Amino acid sequence: MKTNVLNFSGGPGALPISVLEKTQAALESVDDTGVSLLGMSHRSDWYQELNAKAQSNLRELLDIPNDYEVLFLQGGGSLQFAMMAMNFLKSSHQTAQYIVSGYWSAKAPLEAMAQGQVEVIWSGESEGYRRLPTMDDLKNRVDPRAAYLHYVSNETVEGLAFSNDTTPQAQTLICDMSSDLLSKPIEVERYAMIYAHAQKNLGPAGVTVVIIQRALLERAQPHTPPILNYLAHSNANSILNTPPVFSIYVLKLVTDWLIQDIGGLSKMAVINQAKANCLYQAFTEREDFYKIHAKPPHRSLMNIAFSMKSVEQERSFLQLSKQQGFLGLEGHRSIGGLRASLYNAVSLEACEELARFILDFQSV
């Protein structure tokens, strides 16, 4: 297949070519059934198996403990912002706490406000979202009686990421891992709930993975409409209504690829570290020319937001990079500048090619 492999888009991100090829074949006949993937009933035995396999692949890759459920929902991360508050904040007489560390985490409390008391315990806004909170910043701020503490592990727009050492601690910790789930191993037991939309590392837009501890599930507010109720989805094994079959099928292929071709998340993490290293090194060699948005200790391996001395230079960088086949290097419209996103399917070779471009680029 000849498709652009220099796709550094912020998302929907690139997918592995072998996955695209298998998806092509499945549009004609999926898994030797003779039936198109797009004509398959979600009540078929075939779909039951797909649903089970996609879940077990995620359990294997992330080493998910038995007391967690894996759900496939719709609506992206934004619907999770609203659903968590409808299920766990509303009628709880508790406060929901939020860390606001960038564009996306700032949106989460706005979707929750109508359901109850919302408290932002730390915000990086006044510093332009260039760093994450330290343990000291959060000290005495986390309330053990809160409904939950929500944060975003990787800020896609600003290129900030929490590390193992800086991960917040809370009684009920909920994390939006939309842009780094499956990029490295994680300790699921730290969290009451983890969720991620698919369109970075998991598959195509249209499905959202939720990994939720049973103890939290059981707190779901019973008056939440069933279609917005985590417990109802769990009871129906994520087939409460027609699921986004196509997106879940591709997610299954992507997780097969991670297990069989890559060899698991530890190996994926080594590759992702190498990819990011080669780019950060290129930027550092020319630090007179490029400015990285995020401060060093909090830099993401998934997204590098950077800028140049002038808008003209940036425009010229974008134009020339496009001519050379690079794609998706525009910065997010909220902060401008440029951005390279290095999701799982972006190869080390593609990153090396971009690093050479960064080193060689001379503005006109």
Place this chain on the structure above:
Amino acid sequence: MKTNVLNFSGGPGALPISVLEKTQAALESVDDTGVSLLGMSHRSDWYQELNAKAQSNLRELLDIPNDYEVLFLQGGGSLQFAMMAMNFLKSSHQTAQYIVSGYWSAKAPLEAMAQGQVEVIWSGESEGYRRLPTMDDLKNRVDPRAAYLHYVSNETVEGLAFSNDTTPQAQTLICDMSSDLLSKPIEVERYAMIYAHAQKNLGPAGVTVVIIQRALLERAQPHTPPILNYLAHSNANSILNTPPVFSIYVLKLVTDWLIQDIGGLSKMAVINQAKANCLYQAFTEREDFYKIHAKPPHRSLMNIAFSMKSVEQERSFLQLSKQQGFLGLEGHRSIGGLRASLYNAVSLEACEELARFILDFQSV
């Protein structure tokens, strides 16, 4: 492309082969961009054009008046059941009225209950959902002060459909057309809101089309979380967060096919009428053998639910039909029996082949 064309599944339903072929090509490079459909950013110019074209195709096919907006949402019909109540019933001090004429319309008030006062003005449950309400049944029941009146135009499970003459009338009429939108022309101005998930006649599961009058949009309750607020989606032109790009792309191809290959909805309606006629005729010729669930004046052109004299006969019918390549003829698990779904992409030839099978079948 060699894919099963005898797919009579209740949904996700079959799609036209030419659409599947174009989708295959787009997985490698969509619209000559060199980029995979699954790696395309929803903030690209390409996506802006796709979004506009999918909307304008729907406007053209359905002759949608200018004071209606076309939205692309996620979550299927079930999320609409909840959203309409969150937006138009909650805090309104009004009652929301419902017609319960089958499996799906019975679910709608359950998703709305937590938001306010819900009233079922007619239910076919005690009659086993074999007929729809007449004008007399509804007389004096429809409250002009109600937040809205909700009904389902085509009951997929039971094979019941409202006709032009039996369509309910109300101040604020909301209709779930999930299983018959785009199967025939409709008068959009009769409705304050029409919605349909894609996986019958519109495209693959994962996107839901909402056609909503501006006057209703403006009634959206401001405290609804933005991601569940119709007005917020409309203000963002359906790109409030990452849309299900794949499903919307295929929907665009399906609507292209309806315009260019079929020649519009009047022509599609003629074909659909012929398809249904040939099957109903076959059943009638052998009415000693097959029993159609729905009473004659309310029979659907999209779904025919039928049964035989014994479960053994039905099992034998299913087994033999599968051997001959027919697919998806199982009845819905809620009523059992058998069902043939005749969505747009099921050809007249496929229906004729099924009619022959129905006429020839001898139970063992």
